[in-house]
Structure formats: structure tokens, C-alpha cells
Amino acid sequence: MEIEDWEKQYAEAFENIKGSLSNIRGVFVAYNSNIDAIKHINEEEMKKLVGILGCGAIQEKMARYPRVIDSPVDFMARLIISMRDGKAAEVPTHTVDLHDWLMDNLVFDYARMGGQAGIMSNLLANLGLNKVITYVPWLSEEQAEYFVDTPNLKYPAVEDSELVLKHPKQINYHGQKPKVNWIIEFSKGMNVCCAGECFTVPRDNRLIVSSRPDWLRIDMDSELYERIPQLRQDIDGAILAGYQIIREEYGDGLTYHHYVEKAVNVIESLKACNADMPIHVEFTSIQNKVIRKAILTDIVKKHVTSLGLDTVEVANALNVLGYEELAFAVMSKDEKSVIALYEGAVILLKELELQIVNIHSLGHFISLVSEDHPVTIEDHREALLFASILAATQASIGKISSIDDAEVGLRVPVYEKGYEDLQSLAAYLIRQGICSMDEFEEGCVNALGHSLVIVPTKVVHDPAGTVGIGDAISAGAFAALLTKIRDRDKVKCPE
Ligand SMILES: Nc1ncnc2c1ncn2[C@@H]1O[C@H](COP(=O)(O)OP(=O)(O)O)[C@@H](O)[C@H]1O
Ligand SMILES: O=P(O)(O)OC[C@H]1O[C@](O)(CO)[C@@H](O)[C@@H]1O
Ligand SMILES: [Mg+2]
Incomplete structure (x- = not known):
């Protein structure tokens, strides 16, 4: 497909997704919100x-x-x-x-919402979803100030034994300190x-x-945990992030096993109303290899439907799963790295029993999709295009205050080099008999046991900032897919 044709696909994807966002009942987002104190030194x-x-x-x-x-x-x-x-x-x-x-x-220049869950919650609320239920175990009065002031952004609290959804600014903080x-x-x-x-x-x-002081735990208040099933009418999916905060050991003797188990219980409880509920985990840089492995093999595997990562994070994930050579190849600077990236994505999809592996890099996004995913491959491509528009918007103006802001991202041209970089992957897939050049250029490949979706993305040459673009990509792709799942009425959650 020529670049102009991709631009047409972008415009179409934007109109389609924009028009369907209101069909999503809501999204649950947890755990890591924090205040970012930014200093340009x-x-x-x-x-x-x-x-x-x-x-x-x-x-x-x-x-x-x-x-x-x-x-x-x-x-x-x-x-x-x-x-x-x-x-x-x-x-x-x-x-x-x-x-x-x-x-x-030193003193900081300014402060803003930080943390993957905080950034994604604000973004989804600004995009106008009916409901964004955000949860941060350490919600403080200071933290609440950084959530956007929109009526669709809710925090789940238990008052007089009842589950209530209120704006984070209306919650009792019990003297919680900010992160x-x-x-x-x-x-x-x-x-x-x-x-x-x-x-x-x-x-x-x-x-x-x-x-990450000792009191900072990836946890959920037990009263709230018991009431998760009551959220069933309000949400079509969940995005979970922040597991990197889990420590091997805490001062009170608890270990990561305790928090991994609790994390899994929350996921299983979210799925109680619908075993197919889309649950996305956003990966990040995790220095501690024990924790990195536990997140992948104990939390993500079997429990989660999709995983979002950048290329370095793919290499890090492969490394702890025992694929050191492939991890090394992903990080190599030669043209074979993109083939290693694809092979690595196949491993992540299979080993972690996922439905979707979403990989973002500068210039192209790749989704690997399992055969049993309910949405068509073309719809997955639309989701990635929508995500790229949000990324370009975030990079251009540093924020996304409404879906209309995304017109800015739509106008950013597709980065030709991004697609050119994929030529070695195209040659490899054709050589292996997996697809034809035409299929590859359309960005939709049906391979053995999975589909591969590849799109060239819009890249901003002089970005206003880079923090949180990956979060915008994953939250955008997730929301776009939920619109498709809603369209197909595949979510059979009892009302
Ligand atoms: N100038 C840019 N224009 C468009 N997209 C960008 C630009 N810079 C970075 N990105 C996108 O942002 C992604 C960064 O994601 P990630 O590494 O997960 O960081 P974070 O999670 O901190 O946002 C890159 O993979 C790329 O797709
Ligand atoms: O691991 P933590 O403490 O949640 O930190 C996440 C950091 O990453 C970011 O979410 C950027 O992706 C920052 O906003 C935040 O400071
Ligand atoms: Mg990221």
C-alpha cells in the first residue's frame, strides 16, 4: 500500500473509532498513579x-x-x-x-500526572468514554488533584458497606501520603x-x-475487592499497570508471592462476570529480574488477554523467559532485529497464552493476534492506526484534552522510514511462505496459528515531550478494540 493509501486508512479508522467510543460502557484502570515532579536540569x-x-x-x-x-x-x-x-x-x-x-x-519546574495507570485514566476520560473507573491503592489528596475534572472519571470506594463511584477528589484519603x-x-x-x-x-x-517507600503496595482494599463483581455493568475491559512496583521483600516480612497472588485474584474477580473480558497489562522497564519474571509467568500468563510493550521491553521479557539469544538479536542494530522482534512476539503470544501482543516502536506498530480473538484482523489494524493518531497527538501537543485534539495527530504524516525498516521482515515472511508481498503491504497477515498486523506510524519530528506516549498507544488501541468487540456484541456480560 502506498503512503497516500495509508493516510486514507488512517482517516477512515479515526472516523470509525471516534464515532464508536461512546459504545464502550467503561474501563477499569489500576494501579500506578503518581505525581511526576519534572525538572529540566x-x-x-x-x-x-x-x-x-x-x-x-x-x-x-x-x-x-x-x-x-x-x-x-x-x-x-x-x-x-x-x-x-x-x-x-x-x-x-x-x-x-x-x-x-x-x-x-534543585526544586522541580512543574508537576503533572504520572504513572501508566494515571496517564491512561486521564487520557481515556478525556477521550469521552462513558466511564473510566480508576483505582490507585495510595490515593492521596495531593494525587487526586492530578486527575482530570470530568464527570466520567470515577473512583470506587466503599461507604456504609455500599460500593460508590465518585470523582477521586471526593474520596476520604485517610491521611495517605503522595507518591x-x-x-x-x-x-x-x-x-x-x-x-x-x-x-x-x-x-x-x-x-x-x-x-517506592515500604508502604507502597500493589494491593486492593479488601472491602473493595469483595465488591469488584458489582462493577460488571460498568465496564467492558480493564487495563492494569504498575506491577513493577512489587518488591521481593517488605519490612513486615511479606514477599512478592503475596502481592502476585493478590494481583491474580483481582484479575480473576474482574473476569467473574465474563471469562472473555479483555484485560490488558502494560509492561515497562523492570530492573529486578525475579519480579520481571513473576509478572510475566504468574500474573500475565493464563490470566490476561493482551500485553503492551516497546522493543526494549520485548528483549527484557524474552531474556527472563530463557531466550537470551533472541533477546540479544532484538536489540541488535542490524536489519535482522525486526525478524527477531516478530519471532519474539510469537514466543510471548504462545508462552504467555495471550490473545494479543502489541509492540510499539518508532515508525511502526505490530500486533500479534491469536486465532481465537473475536475481532477481525482489519479491525485490529484500525485499532493500531487509532493508537498511532493518539501517539502523534501526544507527541505534537504534549496532551490530549479531547477526541477532537486528535485531529492534530491525524494531520501528522506517516513516517516512510518506519515502513521501509520492515522490508527485511517482509522478505523473511515471504521466504517462509507465510505471506505474499501484497498481504504484507496491506498490514494484515494470516500466519500459522496467529495473525500479524503491522502498520507504519505517524512520527513527530520535534516532539513536545515523550513521557506517556507508549501509554497513549496502548490505551488507544485497547479502547479501539473494545469498540469493535461492542460492535460485534461479543461481550456477554449479564446486565
Ligand atoms: N516523536 C514521536 N512521534 C510519535 N510517536 C513517538 C515519538 N516518540 C516516541 N513515540 C512512540 O512512543 C513510544 C514510547 O513508548 P514507551 O517506550 O513505552 O515509553 P512510555 O511508556 O514512557 O511512553 C515509542 O515506541 C513510539 O512508538
Ligand atoms: O514505576 P512507577 O513508579 O510507577 O513510575 C512510572 C513512571 O513512568 C511513567 O509512567 C512514564 O511512562 C512516569 O509518569 C512515571 O514517573
Ligand atoms: Mg511504556
């Missing part, structure tokens, strides 16, 4: 922080590559590594001491010096310090 501020802590201590820590931030020196070590390599990183911290130190020595993550953004070209060693930052990027 400059050279002077770097000099000041290096001066306070001393280069010797920072360099020593850089050599040890701290995987948890326990002190300001750990923080500076990870920040300088990220700046030196131009790489994004997310590192946990288990106390609020660093927050206090950063407030004293504040710091996002330190840095720019290409900045010069950083430490102990006479200087470098120039090669790329714009950011370090996220994820606040």
Missing part, C-alpha cells in the same frame, strides 16, 4: 550538585552502578551515567529522603564535568526516580 545546576557532593564520591558510585537510589550520591551517579550515555533510565528509591534533598537543592517521582530531563549538547573528566550529552533524555 542545566549545566549550572549540575555544577552546583556535583560541588555539593564531591566528584570522588560520585565517580566511585558510578563504577558500582547503583540499581536502587539510597542517597544523593547514588542519584547523581545514575544521573551522570544517563547523561553520558544519552539513555533513559528508571531507578527506584525506597525512602523520601531523596525527595527532601532534591527539594532543598512523587522525580523526572530529571537533560538536553543534547550539555557539557558535564566531574573530577576533570568532561563529556557532552549525546541525546535529549531523562532519568526517572521512582519513589
